[in-house]
Amino acid sequence: MRSESSRATSPEATGLLLEGGCHCGRVRFRVRTSERRALDCNCSMCGMKGFLHLIVTKDAFELLSGSEAITTYTWGTHVAKHTFCRFCGVHPFYTPRSHPDGVDVNVRCLDGDAASRFVVEPFDGKEWEANVDRIR
Template sequence: MLHRGDCHCGNVRFEFDSEPDVHVHRCNCSICDRVGFLHLIIPRSAFKLITSWDELTTYTFNTGVAEHYSCKTCGVKPFYLPRSNPDGYSVNFRCVDSATFAEVVVTDFDGQNWEENAGALAHLSQDSSGSGLGPGSSE
């Protein structure tokens, strides 16, 4: 099923394929706790940015592996490339039109102890197609 999302001002718009029943994670790590990010991790191949990547700014910290994308205009972080799932995106469920979902289960994730717990998330972005629509992809 196709779902759509955007930032607050609408300059960043995206869509993705996902089941209508989803499991999202509420993380208590330093960055997620501050911005209220609810993680819906999807394969890169399921994600499509509708607007230009030029509308986004990138923030990295600590290991520099995760790429946090925020709208240059309103500052909202609608999605990012997570270190735990480099073959996927973590979409901020708070930026998604939730009316297209049938059931949403929210589970707490202990991000304060990220290194010990990240493996529990690694399977969430697995996709057999292996193609992506993010930076560096050919589409």
């Protein structure tokens, strides 16, 4: 279960079982979550990618296909692993710096109308150090 000190949801939580993937379809994943909030971060990376964040535990995430299509970009501390499809360039999920043992799913990459089930909350990632504890 999600603790008060962590926004990452665990697979034990009852909730939605959702699937998603990249634009070309090579990368496909499944995620289980009870979380209904997604974060819209304004940092230099997320703002450019248009990433809407849903942070889950690794046990709540399953890569269904496309491991060979995934490539990774890192910078700075190299803790965050920004994965994306090397064919279409879409970022369906990554390893976040705030939760290096978790997975951050891009809500916009979920199938169908799944994104409409989430309430989007702003997150001030431009001021990362001052705000990161809010999502840990």
